[in-house]
Amino acid sequence: MTPLAVENAVKTFRQGDRRVTALAGVSLSVEKGQFLAIMGASGSGKSTLLHLMAGLTSPDSGRILIDGQDITNMGDRDLTLFRRRHVGLVFQAFNLIPTLTAAENMALPLMLEGRNGSGVAGRIDELLETLGLSHRREHRPDVMSGGEQQRVAIGRALAADPAVILADEPTGNLDSTNSESVCELLRDLSARHGKTIVMVTHEPTVAIFAQQVCVMKDGRLIAQFATGELAGAPDLAVKYQACLRAEGTEAVRHGGTK
Ligand SMILES: Nc1ncnc2c1ncn2[C@@H]1O[C@H](COP(=O)(O)OP(=O)(O)OP(=O)(O)O)[C@@H](O)[C@H]1O
Ligand SMILES: [Mg+2]
Structure with a gap:
């Protein structure tokens, strides 16, 4: 069964008296054990998509299926319980409880x-x-380094053995050494432990650890590519920029306004 599927999700927000379209119809399916990175410019809808997948917000239309269950119409209480068992969340801020030990935070x-x-x-x-x-x-x-604290936060996300791990810029607060160790951990969790992982990142040096990269622009998924054949992060950066440029050209060709 597909651990995570998003079907034509639309999400708008009110900002003062105007409506902003954060997601303009996104569909995405993530297979078991896959490690997927989501890239895109600031404001392209990455966090909104991740929050929908986590059931932290609901779409205006469309569906989110986790382990085959539609979470879109679950009540708050059911959703909280479901999320605790099926989804592990990791954020840029580690959000650990300072008075608890590593083991207690994870438990x-x-x-x-x-x-x-x-x-x-x-x-x-x-x-x-x-x-x-x-x-x-x-x-x-x-008394722990940033990388260690983030690994504790990942441990907390894994404690209930969820099908899916969702991470929003998990290396955003880390230096390059700690960032690398967290990326290696996420890669191992998918490759060796079969965890399904979706990670939002701006950094090609982070995205290169994933198997697949999705590119978002203006609330849409415009491209998806595998990292396997890329030579490294600089190559990934070139490919990412090419996706953004190609999509712009296409929009112009079809009479779009972008
Ligand atoms: N709670 C909210 N209220 C109003 N507008 C919002 C809200 N959350 C997101 N938006 C808007 O939706 C759009 C997408 O935001 P989102 O946070 O998903 O972008 P992002 O790709 O994660 O950006 P960043 O890389 O800066 O984190 C933006 O235009 C943003 O201003
Ligand atoms: Mg964001």
């Missing part, structure tokens, strides 16, 4: 489910090991 979603005891402890130990953080188990966020 939080399980505690919220009323789970505790040796099952939870075993699960967290296993995750700490996967994340290379076993030595940080009892440490609080303030």
